[in-house]
Amino acid sequence: MDVVDGHPSGRLARVSAAEHALFVYGTLQFPEVLRELLGRCPDLAPAELPGWRAAELPGRVYPGLVPDGRATVRGVLLSGLSAGEWAVLDAFEDDEYDLRTVFFDGVSVDTGAPESLRPRPGNSQGGVFVGPGAVWTYVWTADATSVEWRAEAFAAEHLGAFAVRCAGWRRTLDPTGCDS
Secondary structure: OOEEOOEEOHHHHHOOOOOOOEEEOOHHHOHHHHHHHHOOOOEEEEEEEEEEEEEEOOOOOOEEEEEEEEEEEEEEEEEOOOHHHHHHHHHHOOOOEEEEEEEOOOOEOOOOOOHHHOOOOOOEEOOEEOOOOEEEEEEEOOOOOOOEOOHHHHHHHOHHHHHHHHHHHHHHHOOOOOOO
């Protein structure tokens, strides 16, 4: 993470870890991946974001979020991230992603999601995520395909190996084993 005068710079300069949720729509919605990157699974609640889609990216197993007025992307809202966890996730995302805010009128919780992605107690109230409004997400800025990325296919074909790669990447970020 870039730090200037003790404060985050770059993509994270506008984020206050204590106040902001992160909408994730690809590999970061899987608890297995989050545990390898962060050492825990933060609070999460499945949600949908209209006007966007998760697009397959050429030669990659992870997607990119691209605008699409006819689509709605399913994903997960992560909350309760520490500044260090934000830094790890930001370092994990490559430079072709831009961290932007998106706005929800009221985030619908998807109770039809797989069990591992369903809300945990304390994360939702009355079927709507607590704290609707602006949340952050990583938007893809390079070329994407017209094919929609499928979380179910990723889970079946790539999740295990991807989680192992995440664990290896995390060790290179912090080879001493100390959390940031």
